[in-house]
Amino acid sequence: MDDFSYARPSDVATALQWAAQPGAQFIAGGTNLVDLMKGGVAGPSRLIDITHLGGLARIHELPGGGVRIGALATNAETAAHPLIRQRYPLLSQAILAGASPQLRNMATNGGNLLQRTRCPYFYDTGFDRCNKRQPGSGCAALEGFNRNHAILGASEHCIATHPSDMCVALAALDAEVHVRSARGSRQVPLKDFHRLPGDTPQRDTNLGAGEIITALDLPANRFAEHSHYLKVRDRASYAFALVSVAAALSLDDNVIQDVRVVLGGVAHKPWPLPDAQPMLIGKPLEPEILKSFAAAALREAKPQSGNAFKIELSRRAIVRALNLAAAENGATSWA
């Protein structure tokens, strides 16, 4: 790991000011950044440790039944918090499906949004070609090992996927990201926070230079009774998703009143399925209806050489997640 200097501001304004220096980067939990620095993928000359910024680790109620989650609350604290377990069991489930207990104790919510892809060609500097690491150098994954890569929204420049489980649930729960800069504050829907690769895969998110995530807002949840996070992976635990599905249902006597379905592990960002509402609202929860929705959801999918299986896997995972969501009763299970 290359040398760097280290500073620990205690308020957001100072943190933003220090971060404006060339080569400076924020560090929070560090579970991804330190890993990238060890691999030579990231090389900040100055780290601004934001873990001591006041007030950003709180989780509290908002008027109207929503909840605000501080950017610096850890993933573990968030998953275990009574407000999240009771009102947003989908979010608890998704967080607990990711990483390991040790990493969840370190990783923060803001950092979870900003984690980078796990594409092996991005991580391994022994490969010259990676447009995300070195814009214009090409994409080694296109003709390489791409079993875990994107089937939706990819470009000829990048087929990486976003690795977060938490973000998939946040997208399904209509979360808003609070962002602050020297110019003021703004809110971005989680669905619009991450970017598709296009011809600028080096940019993962729409967070601008000089901006910092301060909190995530969750609106009152209509889906607390019937939601499920289904993660399909190569081993039972501690692995990234091949495909994941955040499914959230509002049901009245087996008729769908409202619905959210978001896919993970298939694209450069959490992949919401907006057709869920027109195709499913007012319909009974029946196998043929769910299957035709799942088929339509994957119509635009384009497989890579090594991951055509993900298309059928996604279809089946969508149907299964919706059925499991319908069968749940709002309780959070911790494994």
Add this chain to the structure above:
Amino acid sequence: MKQRIGPPERGAPGGKVTRRDFLQSAASVAGAATLPAALATGTAQGVPAAPAVPAPAPAVHAVTRTAITLNVNQQRHELSIEPRLTLLDALREHLALTGTKKGCDRGQCGACTVLVNGRRINSCLSLAVRHVDDDIVTVEGLSGADGSLHPMQAAFLRHDALQCGYCTPGQLCSAVALLEEHRRAEEPRARLSDDAIRERMSGNICRCGAYPNIVAAVREVLDHG
């Protein structure tokens, strides 16, 4: 990885570390009770030994050192470190607490698990400089002041929950944290299934495959204290 490990004069030009450098510096530090002088005085004047063959000019950058105090196993340690030093390397190379193991060094295996303020973390992915006010417990700190084993250590022995033992310090710290997490949990104290124990221990890889006995040891302490 270009991380320099151990006293600076051991580093090859450019800050690269050879396996031989690493083994030599690790050996010299492991046997030392106090800090190497160059580290303790906070200087960074170590000059690399002249290479036999002229090497390309090394990248030169000013090494910034920071004086910190680490509270480990209820003892205070004064250190002068580079900000890039991980907590794992601080424990092993500076404090000679070699119970904590370096496995993958990338947060994937759990061998480096320690407790920080009662919570388990991967010390390989955490910078030492960030732990100034923290209460750190390593495997050396699990046993009682009189040397009596922690109940989890005793259970690991009874159940033969290891083979080579390299992952064991991390498994132990993780299992002790698991107990604490379970006691803190607000949900009714449901008995954890074996699957739940496996899930909660999934951040600790055992290459020997001692998992059935590890689960049995954790099970026993959960059920009987």
